[in-house]
Amino acid sequence: MSIRVAVVDDQALVRGGFAAVLDLQDDIEVVAEAGDGAAAVEIARAHRPDVILMDIRMPEMDGLTATRAIVDSADWPVKVLILTTFDPDEYVYEALRAGASGFVLKDISPEDLVAAVRTLTDGGALLAPSVTRRLISRFATPPTLDPAVVARIDRLTAREREVLIALASGLSNIEIAEGLFVGAATVKSHVSSILTKLGLTNRAQAVAFAYESGMIKPGGSDLGS
Amino acid sequence: MSIRVAVVDDQALVRGGFAAVLDLQDDIEVVAEAGDGAAAVEIARAHRPDVILMDIRMPEMDGLTATRAIVDSADWPVKVLILTTFDPDEYVYEALRAGASGFVLKDISPEDLVAAVRTLTDGGALLAPSVTRRLISRFATPPTLDPAVVARIDRLTAREREVLIALASGLSNIEIAEGLFVGAATVKSHVSSILTKLGLTNRAQAVAFAYESGMIKPGGSDLGS
DNA sequence: TTGCGGCTCCGCCATTTGGGGGAGACGCAG
DNA sequence: CTGCGTCTCCCCCAAATGGCGGAGCCGCAA
Numbered sequence: 001m002s003i004r005v006a007v008v009d010d011q012a013l014v015r016g017g018f019a020a021v022l023d024l025q026d027d028i029e030v031v032a033e034a035g036d037g038a039a040a041v042e043i044a045r046a047h048r049p050d051v052i053l054m055d056i057r058m059p060e061m062d063g064l065t066a067t068r069a070i071v072d073s074a075d076w077p078v079k080v081l082i083l084t085t086f087d088p089d090e091y092v093y094e095a096l097r098a099g100a101s102g103f104v105l106k107d108i109s110p111e112d113l114v115a116a117v118r119t120l121t122d123g124g125a126l127l128a129p130s131v132t133r134r135l136i137s138r139f140a141t142p143p144t145l146d147p148a149v150v151a152r153i154d155r156l157t158a159r160e161r162e163v164l165i166a167l168a169s170g171l172s173n174i175e176i177a178e179g180l181f182v183g184a185a186t187v188k189s190h191v192s193s194i195l196t197k198l199g200l201t202n203r204a205q206a207v208a209f210a211y212e213s214g215m216i217k218p219g220g221s222d223l224g225s
Numbered sequence: 226m227s228i229r230v231a232v233v234d235d236q237a238l239v240r241g242g243f244a245a246v247l248d249l250q251d252d253i254e255v256v257a258e259a260g261d262g263a264a265a266v267e268i269a270r271a272h273r274p275d276v277i278l279m280d281i282r283m284p285e286m287d288g289l290t291a292t293r294a295i296v297d298s299a300d301w302p303v304k305v306l307i308l309t310t311f312d313p314d315e316y317v318y319e320a321l322r323a324g325a326s327g328f329v330l331k332d333i334s335p336e337d338l339v340a341a342v343r344t345l346t347d348g349g350a351l352l353a354p355s356v357t358r359r360l361i362s363r364f365a366t367p368p369t370l371d372p373a374v375v376a377r378i379d380r381l382t383a384r385e386r387e388v389l390i391a392l393a394s395g396l397s398n399i400e401i402a403e404g405l406f407v408g409a410a411t412v413k414s415h416v417s418s419i420l421t422k423l424g425l426t427n428r429a430q431a432v433a434f435a436y437e438s439g440m441i442k443p444g445g446s447d448l449g450s
Numbered sequence: 451t452t453g454c455g456g457c458t459c460c461g462c463c464a465t466t467t468g469g470g471g472g473a474g475a476c477g478c479a480g
Numbered sequence: 481c482t483g484c485g486t487c488t489c490c491c492c493c494a495a496a497t498g499g500c501g502g503a504g505c506c507g508c509a510a
Contacts, residue, residue: 096361125358129349132357136321136350139364157456170430172496185459192498202466203497205395207432212443218436382486397466410489417468427496428467 003121006032006049008040008066009083010058014106018053018083021110028117037061037069044070049078051117054100056084056091064091064098071099079120083108092131093138102126149213155197161215163190167203168210228346231257231274233265233291234308235283239331243278243308246335253342262286262294269295274303276342279325281309281316289316289323296324304345308333317356318363327351374438380422386440388415392428393435 005022007030009015019030032043036058044052052070056063067080081102082095095103101120105128108116116126127135156164166176173191177184191203200206210216230247232255234240244255257268261283269277277295281288292305306327307320320328326345330353333341341351352360381389391401398416402409416428425431435441 093364096364101358101361119354122354123358124354125361126354127352127357127361129344129347129351132352133326133348133350135360135364136326136352139318139321139360159457167429168433170425170427170433172427174496182457183459185461186457188498189457189459192500195498200395201498202395202397203429204392204432207429208393208395208436211433211436211441214443216436218439218443384487399466407487408489410491411487413468414487414489417470420468426468 002027002029003051003117004029004031004047004049005117006030006034006040006043006047006052008034008037008043008052008058008063009055010035011055014055018113021113022117025114028114037063037066040066041069044074044078048076051079051081051120053081053083053117056082056095064094067095067098067100081116081120081126092134096135103131104128105130152198153213153215156194160190160194160197163187164194164206164210165216167191167194168207168216170207227252227254228276228342229254229256229272229274230342231255231259231265231268231272231277233259233262233268233277233283233288234280235260236280239280243338246338247342250339253339262288262291265291266294269299269303273301276304276306276345278306278308278342281307281320289319292320292323292325306341306345306351317359321360328356329353330355377423378438378440381419385415385419385422388412389419389431389435390441392416392419393432393441395432 005028007015007019007022009018012035015033015035019033022028023030031049032047034040034043038061040052040054040063041061043049054063054067058066061069063082067082070078071080079101080099081104082091082100083104083106084091085106092103102116102125104113104116104126108128119126153161162180163176166179171179173187174184177187180187191206194206195201195203198206198209200209211218230253232240232244232247234243237260240258240260244258247253248255256274257272259265259268263286265277265279265288266286268274277292279288279292283291286294288307292307295303296305304326305324306329307316307325308329308331309316310331317328327341327350329338329341329351333353344351378386387405388401391404396404398412399409402412405412416431419431420426420428423431423434425434436443
């Protein structure tokens with residue numbers, strides 16, 4: 001059974017080029033083409049391809065919107081490979097969120113394109129090296145590098161940071177005191193100096209600060225669930 | 226100028242295999258090898274390679290720790306390509322956080338390995354398709370799909386959700402009241418029912434819930450900075 | 451030695467918060 | 481029409497919070 005592919009691009013020449021490359025393969029069959037997003041959604045429903053090569057910039061409906069529409073409503077396993085001329089960062093995240101399984105540049109070599117289609121049908125994903133790099137850096141770098149925020153964290157003492165993370169878990173002063181084996185008055189002192197140093201006015205803001213600054217990351221608490 | 230590569234693996238045979246493949250290339254030169262993490266750090270400092278092929282499982286110091294040590298202290302542009310036998314998810318994120326630029330399986334073809342090294346030296350990044358897939362899904366899927374949490378959010382009325390996100394910004398009841406053009410008593414009522422419905426006891430926990438549940442994402446607030 | 455900062459507590463006091471109850475107005479489904 | 485839920489607001493009151501100043505102890509550096 002050959003791999004069924006649809007090609008979506010507003011330029012017929014580009015579309016034809018990619019289709020020709022893929023059709024040269026014995027196990028790949030281009031079953032449909034479309035010139036804009038709306039048409040892409042239609043041919044996807046009609047032909048149920050395994051892989052869709054999708055351009056981003058298109059008249060009427062763009063490729064990202066079309067990808068979202070197709071992936072959300074598809075009742076068969078379809079993979080979308082985004083093809084773009086440049087690699088504009090803002091598109092990458094949106095494309096992946098839209099449900100795309102790949103993101104490559106149009107200057108990809110024919111062999112790599114064919115390999116990409118096969119990779120996608122095998123359940124893998126594929127990104128252009130520069131895109132991968134961006135994704136990794138976004139993923140690997142701590143969200144907060146804001147020097148102003150970091151500076152304010154640094155002004156806290158070790159003990160105050162302990163109190164802050166306990167506070168950010170929703171604990172009352174008394175509960176924090178028990179957890180740290182100190183008196184409630186001590187915790188009050190710490191909380192006061194935390195608020196002062198961070199320029200906050202209440203503990204709710206302190207909780208928000210703990211999350212916004214990256215001191216606490218979502219997923220660390222169980223919410224009592 | 227050829228690409229200078231170091232190969233780190235505890236098995237001499239594997240090391241030799243990769244080194245032989247790379248040395249066959251005119252523009253790639255294997256300048257050093259190491260059998261464990263500690264040695265890897267040393268040879269990295271001594272030879273300052275452009276790319277380091279790094280195994281994860283090694284005696285003494287593992288590849289991730291070595292990667293961290295090398296990347297953190299390197300004063301030259303070095304890229305680390307993680308080579309692993311399997312693709313254990315827990316390692317991927319750790320590796321990327323450690324500063325690795327690539328993550329491929331050892332069953333990679335010689336041509337692909339060479340291409341990977343070149344991609345890295347060109348400033349790109351490269352992941353095995355299965356790894357890319359994982360990274361994308363992690364990146365694209367909303368953090369909270371916990372049905373228990375979602376169920377509790379659903380029990381809140383629209384107005385209560387409004388109050389909750391305002392509350393989670395660190396606003397006092399009076400400030401929330403002003404923002405919503407209602408009386409302070411009304412906000413008190415809403416806050417009370419929010420706490421009751423969510424099974425919480427104070428507003429700090431409500432703030433934490435807002436972040437943990439994904440209702441509020443870090444980066445949305447400015448912390449007054 | 452002296453000083454300084456951090457950690458530990460104390461008291462006082464105004465404000466906020468959270469729980470309890472209740473009530474009127476509105477819209478909507480049965 | 482009659483509930484039912486939501487939104488609005490009120491009362492009272494106990495508890496927690498936050499700001500203020502002050503204090504003793506300890507370790508470390510000048």
